[in-house]
Structure formats: structure tokens, C-alpha cells
Amino acid sequence: MTFRPAFRRFAFAFGTSFAVLYVLALAKKLALFTVYPSLGIVLWGTHRPRDVVDPALGFLAPAMYWYGWAATAALGALVVGLLAAAMPKRWVRWIWLGWLWVVPALAMLGCVYFTLPWFGLNP
């Protein structure tokens, strides 16, 4: 099976740009939506608990951003991928293919960096 060059460009651009955009979404807390699993509620955008009277309520209605971060990155990567697919082949020929694995690997390291506070380490 061979794929059209446009799909190849889409696939490579999508995977690479998703990794970058996901780390950005994680760093800037840009969730397309926020999920409250215990309440069964989904709200557009990033919503942080603002309960100053009883912070323990955060345990009762925890907010989840992971789905929103992934959706933000997927949306952006979809746009980048479609743009890459529409580009003429000669425009993208010079791009090093190694970015396909270097960028996700760096993005994973970025995720480690932003997770350091969980381990009692301040980045």
C-alpha cells in the first residue's frame, strides 16, 4: 500500500506539530474544555476551581484538563497538517525527516520538565 504524498505530508506534520502544541497547551494551561467527572459536566475553556471558602471542595468536584489539552493540540495540529498537505511537494522537500522523532522526544522531555513539581522538584 502506498499513500498519496499529501497524506504523508499531513501525517508527518500532524505528529510533529501535535507534540509541540501539546507541550504549549500544558505549559500555558490551554485546555479547549474542562471536564468535571464527578459532576458529569464539560465546560468550554480552562476553568480553575476558585473556591476560597472551602478548598476541600476540589476533592468533591475535581477538574480534568488532560482531554482539553489534547483537544487543543489536536485542533492546532489538524490545521498544520492540512496546510502541509496542501503545500507543493517542492516546498517541503528540504525539511529534515528526523524532526518526526526528534520533536516528539523533546516534547516528552518538556512534559517531564512540567511534571517535576510532582516529585518535589521546582523547575
Place this chain on the structure above:
Amino acid sequence: MDRATVAIVLLIVHGLVAVALLGAITHQTLSTWAPARARPGSFFGRFRTVPSAAFTNAVIVLYSVTATLGAIVYLYFRVDVRPALEQAGRWELLGFFDLKEHFIVIGLALLPAYLVCWRQPREEPTRTRTAVTSILAFIVWWGFLVGHVINNIKGFGA
């Protein structure tokens, strides 16, 4: 079925599919790293005899199913398990689990490129294919081990 039963069933299916994925991606990764002139009949020689590309569709389907089930089970984890871990001060475990979620979703987005790399082996550099496959293998192993430990957390020091 009540909520707890649904969560347990989903978690078990999630784990079983993950085991199948682990086998497929590990086999494929080792076959890409194994020396091309491995001695026939040796451990790596046998890996080499199996066409690596044959695992591609299975890896994509199993990864997608595992990630989807994991995303559903994550809702139960956030409500029923994570608060207990927070109260117990097991922050490092929550950090490992967060990394698992981050890595899994980055790997999920790599699947279309992974498919292209394996379906057009003559057009894509071997190094790119090997690297992408290795990253996916690392993600799957990380996810499996962390998920396994979190799942069994009550068994440690209890």
C-alpha cells in the same frame, strides 16, 4: 452493572489489550534493532524472520483501543483513586501517572506517521522508522509499567 463494576471491567479489558499491544510493539521494535546478519536460529535471528511490517496494523488498532479505554478509565481514576493517593501524599506516583497520560497522547498523534513509515519502507529512511517505532515502544512500556504499579498500589506496603 453499578459504577464500580463498570470501572473494573473496563480496567481489565484495558489491561488485556495493553498486554497484546506490548507484545506487538516490542516484537516489532526488537526486529528493527536486531542486526541484519543475526545468526539464524538465534533469539534475534528468529525476530528477524518475522516480517516487522506485519505488526503495523495491529499496533495501530491496539494502541487506539488501549488509549480510548484508558481515557475512559481515567475518569474513574480521577474521582475514585487519585484523591486517595493525594491524601496519602503519593505525589511521585501521580507524577509518573501524569507523564503516562502525556506520553500516550503524543504517541497517539504519531500513529499516522508511523503507518506511513511502515507502509512505504522503501521511501522512508530506516532510521526514521526505527526511531518512531522505538518512541512508541518506550511510551507503551512506560504506560504499561506505571499503569500496572498504580493498579496494584494498595498491594505495596499495605
